[in-house]
Amino acid sequence: MNQITLNLVAISVFTVTMTSLLGPLVHLSPLVPAIAVVALMSLVTVDRFAWQGTGGTLVVDWFARRSPAHRDRVIHHEAGHFLVAYLLNIPITGYALSAWDAFKQGQVGQGGVTFDCQELDAELQQGTLSAQLLERYCTVWMAGGVAETLVYGDAEGGADDLRKFRTIWVQLRRPQREGQEKERWAVLKARNLLQQHQEAYTALVEALKQQLNVAECYHVLEQHRPNLKATAINP
16 A cells, blocks of 8 residues: 555544544534545545555645645756756656646656656666666666755655665665665766756756646757757766
């Protein structure tokens, strides 16, 4: 059971408990809390097993999107992924800034930047993964949290990004300590790239706020090509 589903269960239990306690004060029938429990648990079960948690994700996302500060943080996070992927020549296929945007695009989850992972998947299927390719993708995955930290001083997102790397590392059956070193290296690399190209990052943030498509975002970055060229060719 994922964290969002657990949160919904906790909210449901709290709501029903308060209804049970306050019900007698407002002459509410005991059947109401009981029916509410059955209904809420049924919805959670259907969402978990039939919709893979999509319903819960959309509900939580709807509340989160009421906050402009939250949306700005998401944009800064995804701009970090986008810019570093561009610099390291990893093709970007799309992005979604909310679970609702992702749902409309036929994606499952809370959204984010999506990449062309054919090369990565091909090597994983063969049971081997070049160090250079792994380092490039790991740097991109770490870049979202790094961007948040640079702007806000901390990162609220990034758990899923870290999970992607650790899942692959387990598949490769490599030592855990070596994986932790790779994570730290990727964080430092992402930080350096973002700090070196702050002007391009700021322009990209504005492009995402306007919800420009990927091609238009690429065009924005191309305007900073003199500053980006060396890094993009030599990741």
